[in-house]
Amino acid sequence: MKLNELTAHEIGELIKKGEVSSEEVTKSVFKRIEKVEKTINSFVTLIKDEALKQARLVDEKIRKKEKISPLAGVPIAIKDNMCIDGVLTTCSSKILENFKSPYDATVIKRLKENDLVFIGKTNMDEFAMGSSTENSAFKITHNPWNLETIPGGSSGGSAAAIASDEAILALGSDTGGSIRQPASLCGVVGLKPTYGRVSRYGLVAFASSLDQIGPLTKDIRDCALLMNLISGYDERDSTSCDYPVPDYTKSLINDIKEVRIGVPKEYFVKGMDEEVEKSVKDAIRLLEKLGAKIEEISLPHTEYAVAVYYLLATAEASSNLARYEGVKYGRRSQVAGHRSLIEMYEETRGEGFGDEVKRRIMLGTYALSAGYYDAYYLKAQKVRTLVKEDIDKAFEKCDCLITPTSPTPSFKIGEKIDDPLKMYLSDIFTISTNLAGIPGISIPCGFTKADLPIGLQILTKPFAEETILRVAHTYEQHTDWHKRKPRI
């Protein structure tokens, strides 16, 4: 097996024991990138020289027998909406194509303190708005399992990089499913932590009440290790929680006896993909065999979640994206002779934003505008309460919920891009999680006959990530879906 094909915990061990150097691992990752990146397009920016320099520094620390973290020297890819000092942060948007971050996001600062090696920034839907990564202004990322299909989105580049062994670890962000859905479609592990678990400082804001950073990894242990490093309170994010951070590797227990698992009937609807349904139901049967208590439950407001989300997320986005006006950073329209400041703003934003971003700014502005606020924005906030109450009630009798992550496996590039509503409905199973602020994971649970990955979603109570990791780890110990590699 090549180094780049190993998991982060395997590599971390080898580096710690001095059996391989971080430089060797980093080189093997870049060798892989040089081979497959032309066909996959996971990255927007690669930082090979900086990565090798960083790797040699870690190797130096090991030679000097300095104390190092379990993931020291492991190469990691970062979604291009998180700031690394001195590196471009484009959000896959023309409006930020030359924006060089002047500081580190808190997650980056923490990973630097733990000596991880940054290899590059991954492609995404522009400003994280999309479910296929087709909304990138720069390139189309291909699903490593089938190059004609999408990798999911918006963290499609991070998921594709993990699936194709171009990176050992990756970070993504999840506003309505943007970590879990691409993880599902690319056959990797993706966790959206509880809202407030991970600092959002230095994450380019899309919808501030829903956004959360989380790991995309090759297995559950890697996910737990990365969570150990990025979780915790940050004074620079007033919505981050001062809540103790456990050692998440302690919850990797191969035992789920007496764990109460709820299966919401609204997530198994007529017309859903049969292969997805079968794989998820097989997984539930396996968990039952392993001792979990399975119970069918109901989340009656599920069908309203997509409508709630596309009003609230767009309203928040229309406000957050007001800052791109060509003054402090980013692109300024070069149309000659701006007669006024307002005209410059309008030209800059008209030129700089792509279709989906404009559509969402328009929808959000409309939902917040005088005369429509009560009918749309306030109404959606009220239904958000109902969606959240359903979930709170479910957790009175369940420890976690299990559902499919996505109603379908990956779909063809171009298939949904001209039909926004159809694309929005790809997020139907992931959105409620963000509306309720709870954590959720997607793990591989099977493949279709056409060899496309299928993902299982596990949801739990706020700050109970340990339950998710325990159930996911137990499932992983009894299956080998996560070990399959795409042929590229």
Next chain:
Amino acid sequence: MSKITKKDVEYVAKLARLKLSEKEKEKFTKQLDQILKYVDKLNELDTKKVKPTSHVLPLKNVFREDKIKKSLEVEKTLENAPEKARGFFKVPKVIE
């Protein structure tokens, strides 16, 4: 019946400071109409007695001590500015 007209789209674009082409206006009118018709399903629910959720955490105001700390240096702040002059951001004329 349409939920939104081209005139509405032009008004909202103005509020959002977005310059749209004629083609974009036509397209967005159609697409936003479709989306607004879909979100209308929220009206199936009686929410008279429901309190809105703007945020999931029970956070009130989060205060910190009013201490002076180092901030980003002017030079670094201006590095990304499309136009600058004498330590300031430069913009087109604001007042006629």
